[in-house]
Amino acid sequence: MEKIIIEGGHRLEGQLPISGAKNAALPLMCAGLLAKDGLTLHNLPHLADIRTLASLLIELGSNISYEEEGWDIGSGQTVTIAAPTIKSTTAPYDMVRKMRASILVLGPLLAREGEAIVSLPGGCAIGNRPIDLHLKAFEAIGATIELKDGYVRASGKLTGGTVHFPIVSVGATENILMAACLAQGVTIIENAAKEPEITDLAHCLIAMGAKISGIGTARLEVTGVRDLHAAEYTVMPDRIEAGSYAAAAAMTGGELELIGDHLEAGLAGSLDILKQAGLTFTETDRGLIARLGTDRIIGINAVTQPYPGFPTDMQAQLMAMMTLCDGASVITETIFENRFMHVPELSRMGADITVNGSTATIRGIKRLLGAPVMATDLRASMSLVLAGLAAEGITEVNRIYHLDRGYERLVQKLEACGAKISRVRSDGV
Ligand SMILES: CC(=O)N[C@H]1[C@@H](OP(=O)(O)OP(=O)(O)OC[C@H]2O[C@@H](n3ccc(=O)[nH]c3=O)[C@H](O)[C@@H]2O)O[C@H](CO)[C@@H](O)[C@@H]1O
Numbered sequence: 460m461e462k463i464i465i466e467g468g469h470r471l472e473g474q475l476p477i478s479g480a481k482n483a484a485l486p487l488m489c490a491g492l493l494a495k496d497g498l499t500l501h502n503l504p505h506l507a508d509i510r511t512l513a514s515l516l517i518e519l520g521s522n523i524s525y526e527e528e529g530w531d532i533g534s535g536q537t538v539t540i541a542a543p544t545i546k547s548t549t550a551p552y553d554m555v556r557k558m559r560a561s562i563l564v565l566g567p568l569l570a571r572e573g574e575a576i577v578s579l580p581g582g583c584a585i586g587n588r589p590i591d592l593h594l595k596a597f598e599a600i601g602a603t604i605e606l607k608d609g610y611v612r613a614s615g616k617l618t619g620g621t622v623h624f625p626i627v628s629v630g631a632t633e634n635i636l637m638a639a640c641l642a643q644g645v646t647i648i649e650n651a652a653k654e655p656e657i658t659d660l661a662h663c664l665i666a667m668g669a670k671i672s673g674i675g676t677a678r679l680e681v682t683g684v685r686d687l688h689a690a691e692y693t694v695m696p697d698r699i700e701a702g703s704y705a706a707a708a709a710m711t712g713g714e715l716e717l718i719g720d721h722l723e724a725g726l727a728g729s730l731d732i733l734k735q736a737g738l739t740f741t742e743t744d745r746g747l748i749a750r751l752g753t754d755r756i757i758g759i760n761a762v763t764q765p766y767p768g769f770p771t772d773m774q775a776q777l778m779a780m781m782t783l784c785d786g787a788s789v790i791t792e793t794i795f796e797n798r799f800m801h802v803p804e805l806s807r808m809g810a811d812i813t814v815n816g817s818t819a820t821i822r823g824i825k826r827l828l829g830a831p832v833m834a835t836d837l838r839a840s841m842s843l844v845l846a847g848l849a850a851e852g853i854t855e856v857n858r859i860y861h862l863d864r865g866y867e868r869l870v871q872k873l874e875a876c877g878a879k880i881s882r883v884r885s886d887g888v
Pocket residue numbers: 481482483485559560586587588589590591592593594626627628629630631771772794795796
């Protein structure tokens with residue numbers, strides 16, 4: 460086991476490269492199952508989730524070849540996923556349990572082979588996270604769904620149809636979008652999620668020969684085609700990683716140039732709230748400079764919502780930032796029922812937070828104090844890193860395997876901008 464040790468209170472300054480987005484890369488890799496010849500993805504981040512999904516794709520029959528673009532802090536990898544034949548239509552429990560996004564192989568397998576058997580992912584630290592919306596959507600376009608022994612079996616020829624989502628789901632929109640590309644008829648997806656990662660997936664599918672209209676809106680129309688073909692695509696920069704480091708700049712009184720294309724557009728969901736909190740963003744030819752434009756962080760009122768609302772994946776990091784605000788802040792989580800796991804740990808660092816149901820009230824304090832802490836999910840872990848960077852004294856963040864799922868080269872990136880941060884084995888080595 461490893462942990463991260465941070466000596467807080469050092470101002471961050473410099474250029475910080477933003478990696479390819481985990482939440483775009485995962486569905487894009489699954490799209491590789493839809494074509495017999497290769498899908499080449501550039502700017503894929505080096506992350507545990509990417510490796511986990513690659514293992515699953517290999518188990519299903521894909522060949523995966525890696526072409527390294529160097530080991531600079533900012534370089535992503537180029538990977539080609541080719542699935543000339545599907546060897547297995549089963550995604551086993553042992554692989555799915557490691558990463559919920561494995562459910563995204565269901566749509567491509569079903570569309571291509573007429574069958575997919577995928578272990579039910581179950582809940583995770585942030586909530587129950589059922590997959591009923593995925594399954595109902597597959598039924599609406601012609602699949603038969605059976606649940607047995609903890610697995611879902613989807614089968615049948617996809618005919619297309621109308622899918623109306625009662626609530627917005629990113630994963631269900633992605634899954635049905637991929638499947639619909641190879642259905643025999645037209646699929647209309649109503650109340651589709653509009654996250655930029657879905658736009659990224661749709662553009663990649665179009666490069667592979669798919670026919671999709673309504674991209675970026677809540678109504679997608681997909682006309683099925685017989686085959687998809689080889690393509691090359693570059694994964695979008697990670698807007699959640701960018702938002703997290705913008706918070707780091709503000710909390711340490713620093714200034715970070717976040718390096719990446721179209722970051723301001725990608726950050727759209729977070730930008731309003733971050734600006735209200737006093738952050739300023741200046742566009743440069745390489746990215747965006749983030750810094751606090753006021754003496755202290757300004758208290759805000761934020762509610763997590765599907766895109767273009769404030770993203771739930773930034774909620775924990777925003778809360779860490781608000782622990783230092785002038786006055787008070789109120790943050791309401793509407794997407795996941797259990798996404799305040801960072802609150803007790805932030806409180807151990809001196810934060811003044813009261814939770815009432817899905818709403819947290821944060822009264823700003825002047826300084827956080829370092830402490831040993833641990834979190835049970837990815838973004839909660841990042842909120843503790845942010846708190847540690849700003850705190851007085853030493854913070855030890857334990858259970859850092861969560862961070863390895865979603866923050867590429869976190870220690871190296873922060874160290875290069877002046878943070879005193881290191882990664883050590885829990886036995887001190
Ligand atoms: C790999 C990836 O991209 N993960 C993101 C994706 O997760 P994911 O795709 O799992 O999240 P969803 O958008 O599906 O979940 C939104 C809400 O819908 C509920 N729901 C979802 C599906 C379903 O069949 N039934 C159901 O009730 C969920 O429990 C949740 O309350 O979007 C979330 C919401 O922006 C982000 O926090 C995750 O980082």
